[in-house]
Amino acid sequence: MTDPVLAVHGLTKSFGALTACDGVSLDLRPGEIHALIGPNGAGKSTLIKQIAGEIAPDAGTIHFLGRDVTDLDAAARARMGLGRSFQISAVIPEFTVLQNVILAQLGAEGRVFRFLRAALSDRRALGRARDQLERVRLAHRLADRASEISHGERRRLELAMALALRPRAFLLDEPMAGMGAEGVVDMTALLDSLRFEAPILLIEHDMDAVFALADRISVLVYGALIATGGVQEIKRNRAVQRAYLGEEEVA
Amino acid sequence: MTFVLFAEQVLNGLQLGAMLFLMASGLTLVFGVMGLINLAHGSLYMIGAFAAAAVAAATGSFLLALAASLAAAAAAGALVEVSVIRRLYDRDHLDQVLATFALILIFSEGTRWVFGSFPLYLDIPSYLAGPVTLPGGIEYSLYRLTIIAIGAAVALGLYLLITRTRIGVQIRAGESDREMIAALGVNISKLYTIVFAMGAALAGLAGALIGPLQSVQIGMGEPVLILAFVVIVIGGIGSGKGALVASILVGLTDTLGRFLLPIAFGAFMDPSDATAIGSALASMSIYVLMAFVLVVRPTGLYGVAQHEA
Amino acid sequence: MKREPLVNAALFLSLPAVALWAVSTDEPFTITLATRTAILALAGVGLNIALGQGGLVSLGHAAFFGLGGYAMGVLASHAQTQTPILEWPVLIEGATSMPLIWLVAMAVSALAALGIGALSLRTSGVYFIMITLAFGQMLYYFAISWPAYGGEDGLSIHLRNSFPGLNTLDPIQFFGLCFVLLCAALLLSARLKRSPFGLALNAARQNPLRVRAVGVRPFSLRLTAFVISGVITGLAGALFADLNRFVSPSMLSWHTSGEIIVFVLLGGVGRLFGPVAGAGLYILLEQLLDGVSDYWQVFLGALLLTVVLIARGGLIGALAGSEVAHD
Numbered sequence: 051m052t053d054p055v056l057a058v059h060g061l062t063k064s065f066g067a068l069t070a071c072d073g074v075s076l077d078l079r080p081g082e083i084h085a086l087i088g089p090n091g092a093g094k095s096t097l098i099k100q101i102a103g104e105i106a107p108d109a110g111t112i113h114f115l116g117r118d119v120t121d122l123d124a125a126a127r128a129r130m131g132l133g134r135s136f137q138i139s140a141v142i143p144e145f146t147v148l149q150n151v152i153l154a155q156l157g158a159e160g161r162v163f164r165f166l167r168a169a170l171s172d173r174r175a176l177g178r179a180r181d182q183l184e185r186v187r188l189a190h191r192l193a194d195r196a197s198e199i200s201h202g203e204r205r206r207l208e209l210a211m212a213l214a215l216r217p218r219a220f221l222l223d224e225p226m227a228g229m230g231a232e233g234v235v236d237m238t239a240l241l242d243s244l245r246f247e248a249p250i251l252l253i254e255h256d257m258d259a260v261f262a263l264a265d266r267i268s269v270l271v272y273g274a275l276i277a278t279g280g281v282q283e284i285k286r287n288r289a290v291q292r293a294y295l296g297e298e299e300v301a
Numbered sequence: 302m303t304f305v306l307f308a309e310q311v312l313n314g315l316q317l318g319a320m321l322f323l324m325a326s327g328l329t330l331v332f333g334v335m336g337l338i339n340l341a342h343g344s345l346y347m348i349g350a351f352a353a354a355a356v357a358a359a360t361g362s363f364l365l366a367l368a369a370s371l372a373a374a375a376a377a378g379a380l381v382e383v384s385v386i387r388r389l390y391d392r393d394h395l396d397q398v399l400a401t402f403a404l405i406l407i408f409s410e411g412t413r414w415v416f417g418s419f420p421l422y423l424d425i426p427s428y429l430a431g432p433v434t435l436p437g438g439i440e441y442s443l444y445r446l447t448i449i450a451i452g453a454a455v456a457l458g459l460y461l462l463i464t465r466t467r468i469g470v471q472i473r474a475g476e477s478d479r480e481m482i483a484a485l486g487v488n489i490s491k492l493y494t495i496v497f498a499m500g501a502a503l504a505g506l507a508g509a510l511i512g513p514l515q516s517v518q519i520g521m522g523e524p525v526l527i528l529a530f531v532v533i534v535i536g537g538i539g540s541g542k543g544a545l546v547a548s549i550l551v552g553l554t555d556t557l558g559r560f561l562l563p564i565a566f567g568a569f570m571d572p573s574d575a576t577a578i579g580s581a582l583a584s585m586s587i588y589v590l591m592a593f594v595l596v597v598r599p600t601g602l603y604g605v606a607q608h609e610a
Numbered sequence: 611m612k613r614e615p616l617v618n619a620a621l622f623l624s625l626p627a628v629a630l631w632a633v634s635t636d637e638p639f640t641i642t643l644a645t646r647t648a649i650l651a652l653a654g655v656g657l658n659i660a661l662g663q664g665g666l667v668s669l670g671h672a673a674f675f676g677l678g679g680y681a682m683g684v685l686a687s688h689a690q691t692q693t694p695i696l697e698w699p700v701l702i703e704g705a706t707s708m709p710l711i712w713l714v715a716m717a718v719s720a721l722a723a724l725g726i727g728a729l730s731l732r733t734s735g736v737y738f739i740m741i742t743l744a745f746g747q748m749l750y751y752f753a754i755s756w757p758a759y760g761g762e763d764g765l766s767i768h769l770r771n772s773f774p775g776l777n778t779l780d781p782i783q784f785f786g787l788c789f790v791l792l793c794a795a796l797l798l799s800a801r802l803k804r805s806p807f808g809l810a811l812n813a814a815r816q817n818p819l820r821v822r823a824v825g826v827r828p829f830s831l832r833l834t835a836f837v838i839s840g841v842i843t844g845l846a847g848a849l850f851a852d853l854n855r856f857v858s859p860s861m862l863s864w865h866t867s868g869e870i871i872v873f874v875l876l877g878g879v880g881r882l883f884g885p886v887a888g889a890g891l892y893i894l895l896e897q898l899l900d901g902v903s904d905y906w907q908v909f910l911g912a913l914l915l916t917v918v919l920i921a922r923g924g925l926i927g928a929l930a931g932s933e934v935a936h937d
Contacts, residue, residue: 102823129825140820142813153813156806157824163834168804211824338736340868388919394736395667399875400918402868406911414905527747527864530740538736581756588748592729595741599732 053116054079055219055249056101056132061110063096070096071107072273078219083241083250085260088270089293094253095137097270098223101251102134103127115218129158133212133248137223139204143197147188147207150196151179154214179214186210186240202233209240213247220250226259238262261285269293308439310560311553316445318552319452323507324529325536325544326459327500333539334475334496335390340401341381342504342529343522344408349374349505350517351412354421363426367509374505375498377408382497387490405523413519423512448510455503456545463541472496476539528555531587535594537604546602551587558586614930618883621890621926629785641781642853647886647893648788649849654873654885655795656842661871662880663803664835665815669867670726670742673749674719674840676862678847680753681715683765683857690768708773708787712848719844720837722749727836731829746867753859764858771852778852788849792886795842800882802838811835843870872914878924887925 054077063071070093078084088094099105101112103124111120119127128134141150148170155175156162170176183189186206191199196207205225212220225241226234238259244250254260260267261281268278271293277284284290328342352373357366381404389397425444432440463469471487475496483489508522515521532551536543563579570578594601625644632640653675660666688695688704696702705711730741754762770778778784802808814821814828821828851857860866869892877888895913899906921928 104819104822123827124822125825125827128823134823136819136823140817140823142816142820144816145809145813149809153809153821154824156810157821157826160825162806162810162826162831164806165808166801166805168801169806169809170804211820215824332736338739385915385919392918394739395661395871395875395879396918396922398667398669398739399871400915402872403911403914403918405868406907406914410905410908410911414908523864527744531744534737534740534744577755577757581752584751584755585748588744591741591744595729595732600737 052080054113055115056251057113058097058101059111059113061097061100061107061112063100063105063107069273071100073110074270074273074275075110076268076275076278078249078251080249081245082265083245083252083263085252085254085264085267086270087254087257087260087267092270093273094270095223096273098221098251098253102132102221125157128215129160131158131215131218131248133215133217133220135205135208135212135220135222135225137227137253139201139208141196141204141207141211143195145196146193147183147196147199148176148179148192150207151182151192151210151214152176154211155179158215182210182213185213202229202237205229205233205237206240209244213244217248219248220244220252222250223253224255225252226254226256234259305437305439307560308435308437309441310556312439312441312445312449314553314556315449315549316452316552317556318549319449320507320511320525321528321532321552322452322545322548323455323503323510324525325532325548326455326541327503328529329533329536329539329541329544330472331497331500332533334472335493337386337390338394338397338401339386340398340526341404341408342500343526344405345374345378345501345504346508346522346525347412347519348377348408348508349502350423350508350512350521351416351421352505353509353512354423354517355416357423358421363424363429366423367506370505370509371502374508375502377505378501379494379498382494386497387493390493409519418519420516420518422516423509425513444513451506451510452548455506459541468492468495528587531591533601535591535601537601539605540601540603543601543603551590554590555583555587558583562586614881614926617926617930621883621887625886625890626785626789629782629789633782638781641785643893643897645781645785645788645853646850647889648785648792649846649853650870650873650892651886651889652788652792652795652849653843653846653870654877654889655792655799656839656844656846657870658839658874658880658882658885659799659802659842660832660836660839661874662884663799663808663815664811664832664839666731666832666836666839667739667871668730668742668836668839669739669864669871670730670744670746671840671843671870672862672864672866673722673726673746674843675847675850675866675870676749676753676857676859677718677722678715678844678849679851679857679861680759680765680847681718681844682711682771682848682851683767684759685711685714686767686771687759687765706769706771708771708778708852711771711852712845715844715848716841719840719847722844723837723840724833727833727840731832731836743864743867746862746864750859750862750864753862760858762859764856764860767851767855770855784853788853791845791849795845796882796886798842803882807831807834872910875914876917876924878926881924881926884924884926891925 056078059075061071061074074097086094100107103122111118114127114130114132142153152169152175155178180189183192186209188203188206188210191203196204226237229237234256241250241263264281266278266280267284269276269284269290276289276293277287324342324346328339331337331339349370353366353370356369357363385400385404389400429444429447431443433443433446434440463472471492474481475492528551532544532547535550536547559580562583563576566575566579625648629641629644657671660668684695685705689706694701694703726742726745730738733741759765772778773787776783776787810821810826811831814831818828847861873885873888873892875888876891877884877886895910896906899909917924
């Protein structure tokens with residue numbers, strides 16, 4: 051077995067009396083999609099924010115590409131190639147689609163502190179940005195303002211921005227949220243193709259998508275991992291059925 | 302002798318702290334409840350002082366003057382809240398800064414128009430004039446002692462108001478969740494006007510109380526406003542407890558800095574240089590304190606972590 | 611939106627036009643007003659980099675304006691009395707050469723902006739406003755209580771400092787100098803806005819979370835912008851002091867900070883030429899209203915309130931449409 055791209059050990063985070071993340075350990079291996087599921091309030095967002103470096107854990111370590119990144123901030127982890135999408139789409143609303151992707155490229159390449167040449171004058175960078183937008187089928191909207199494109203398109207724009215980082219791993223927080231059935235199908239196909247770019251740690255509520263995509267699934271309940279395994283294994287797991295899938299059947 | 306002198310300076314620091322608390326509590330309340338930064342708070346202080354000076358000159362009664370300062374500042378506060386301030390709650394901070402800066406210009410020049418450019422004077426009433434002897438043989442101005450007492454009484458009163466009364470419940474609810482209090486059927490715009498007028502009244506009271514110690518003049522509110530901002534930054538925006546603790550801290554730091562630094566420099570340089578350098582550095586002491594707090598706790602001593610938009 | 615470049619050009623060219631007209635009709639006071647406008651606009655252009663591009667509401671830019679002024683005052687007064695500023699550990703002499711004075715003013719402002727920015731930018735929102743205001747006041751009170759350079763009374767210079775090849779005492783030549791510096795700052799500001807740095811700074815204003823997620827620290831962007839901004843405002847301060855041949859603590863006071871923000875706002879926040887329009891309008895109002903009433907600032911306050919509450923695009927917004935240009 052190859053070394054994991056991303057490895058989390060004993061991650062713990064409390065907010066006052068609430069333990070939002072309780073000794074979580076998981077890893078992400080090359081080429082896989084690892085889905086993280088769990089009921090609302092299970093601490094998925096807290097976990098992903100710690101992995102991305104937005105909040106600091108109370109205990110535990112995070113290794114990325116074999117390096118201990120626990121003390122690095124979000125920007126440093128992003129520059130190492132941790133490509134992120136957010137639960138609520140985070141793009142730069144007043145920028146065009148193209149400017150958003152160019153921003154990501156400049157950031158990834160550490161070329162932000164240049165003061166006099168125009169950002170949009172580099173042909174090679176523009177070419178690459180077009181390629182990335184092509185990948186997510188947004189090339190036709192590159193001159194439109196990010197605030198004016200549709201919800202699903204904004205989701206894809208976030209992916210293009212993550213792609214511009216030349217990511218070594220994706221961290222995707224509910225990329226299907228708020229999408230119609232057709233959008234989910236499209237996004238599922240897109241994510242399926244992205245796994246060859248870099249492995250994906252995927253938080254998702256849409257179970258059909260998760261079962262279609264995931265190589266492995268981890269289940270988080272009340273901040274603790276109760277199971278990790280293949281799709282069938284998780285479907286059969288009693289604890290999971292009780293804690294999570296059970297609720298769905300009831301609903 | 303040094304002990305007596307030192308104790309006197311500590312009391313001066315407490316008196317400054319009490320003044321600052323009267324200013325800072327209103328500012329921090331308005332920010333906590335309405336999310337508004339009000340640069341014109343110093344103008345309300347000035348209005349209180351002018352109202353007190355005018356009424357004292359007309360009636361000779363200090364108590365009536367204090368009552369007038371409360372009433373005038375509260376009325377001015379309510380007036381600007383209804384006419385201008387309430388349009389700013391949903392605006393960004395830049396708009397709030399600019400609009401309240403505009404209010405300062407209007408209030409300052411308007412007051413100059415009415416009262417002229419010459420400073421007015423308020424006298425300490427005879428029953429509060431002169432020193433009292435405190436335990437330990439410390440002679441201290443009864444009037445300044447009264448200011449400290451009023452500051453303490455206001456702090457206690459605000460605490461009781463916030464924790465024990467119906468309006469206090471509404472204020473606390475407003476700090477945490479605006480929609481919630483609307484859902485509870487509270488008339489928010491009325492609540493906001495009341496809170497703003499209350500903060501204004503406290504500022505006006507502060508202005509009236511300081512009147513006999515300094516002269517009553519245009520622009521008198523601005524140095525105090527800046528100090529009150531320093532207090533709020535140190536205490537944590539929106540925190541009443543923070544405002545109280547930081548007021549005392551800033552009052553003591555400023556007063557003792559001005560007292561002790563020249564003495565400290567005098568130990569190794571000639572007296573006139575020591576006074577110059579010591580007092581120049583003392584004027585910076587509270588800002589150094591603020592910088593230090595910012596490094597250790599960016600949201601102030603009692604502030605809650607802010608969420609970046 | 612297409613109208614904005616035209617409006618900009620018209621506003622901008624009216625400044626040298628007024629100055630040249632004043633030369634032909636021999637009205638040196640009007641030239642001085644045009645010079646003052648150019649200098650205050652320069653201060654505004656500086657602030658606008660932090661405020662318009664970075665979204666940083668600094669209420670402490672008087673600190674840099676005043677430090678620039680004092681850099682001029684200190685250097686020139688020592689040159690005037692022929693006493694060194696410092697004899698130990700190194701000998702530092704006074705100076706009367708503008709380029710040298712400008713360099714010192716910009717270096718001092720850069721250092722101050724670095725210090726104040728590093729502390730203030732640990733916070734955001736209202737905290738940032740109050741802290742920049744407080745640090746500005748710190749320097750103000752320091753200048754008042756430090757007796758060596760005039761304290762509260764300020765510091766006068768007998769002769770305007772010199773610039774190689776120019777007679778700076780000739781009002782129009784000094785105006786030309788200030789106007790060229792204003793042009794340079796505008797050019798820099800425009801390039802900055804389109805540069806990778808400007809793009810990232812603008813992005814950090816809109817969504818810092820996203821900027822971090824693409825590997826850039828908003829703090830570094832903002833601190834850099836704050837320093838550039840402070841340097842330009844500091845240069846304006848040195849020019850302003852040279853114009854008046856006088857520097858006093860009032861240049862450091864928070865009213866000055868407020869006024870610099872007012873220039874930006876009156877012209878239109880986020881507009882490249884906003885500070886030019888705003889400073890021009892401010893000087894114009896001052897001259898027109900001051901004649902009508904001694905209390906012209908009441909009207910200024912009322913106008914400001916109107917702009918904030920109703921006409922948010924400022925002067926350029928009113929002339930060129932409300933859309934802010936994006937490129």
